[in-house]
Amino acid sequence: METHKETPPQWKTTIIISTSLQVLTQMLTAQQHRIRFSDSVQSGAFIFPLSGTAFLLVDPQDLPEPFEESGLIEKIKKFVQVHRNCFLLLHAPFNGKRELEILTLIQKRFFASNLRILPVRNNTEIVKGMLTIAKATSKPHVDNIRDRMSLARAHIIEISPVSPGDPAIFSFI
Incomplete structure (x- = not known):
């Protein structure tokens, strides 16, 4: 098939x-x-x-x-x-x-x-x-890319063990 x-x-x-x-x-x-x-x-x-x-x-x-x-x-x-x-x-x-x-x-x-x-x-x-x-x-490609980037960012924040406001994120710098 x-x-x-x-x-x-x-x-x-x-x-x-x-x-x-x-x-x-x-x-x-x-x-x-x-x-x-x-x-x-x-x-x-x-x-x-x-x-x-x-x-x-x-x-x-x-x-x-x-x-x-x-x-x-x-x-x-x-x-x-x-x-x-x-x-x-x-x-x-x-x-x-x-x-x-x-x-x-x-x-x-x-x-x-x-x-x-x-x-x-x-x-x-x-x-x-x-x-x-x-x-x-x-347009509309830039909007689609922006939406996908936003979803990816939200997903990364959601699964991250560190909270977004946590100063420990920058402790390695």
């Missing part, structure tokens, strides 16, 4: 993309996402309006030497000011010395900001990373 596992419907969304990023659109349209090109979106940017997330793709190979004079820090700074929930997709297929130096410089410069950095190696990882984050932060 065969059992058929019902697959959930594929998640689809609208993505606003910089006109300079038409290469990755084939992968996104193949997954039936709606693509809107915009000249007003910062070059290298992907915006997911329904989840409130934005991604900026940076390829260190495209940056001139010396890196500090490339204008990238100013570009990232503007991106962080415009988008509250933002991610930097650092395309580093080989993780060479230069890529690590650039990653370290960006991490140091934007340490206290709302920028999160996601190193990616290829177009598949770029698309998968963006879609995973955008889906997890969009």
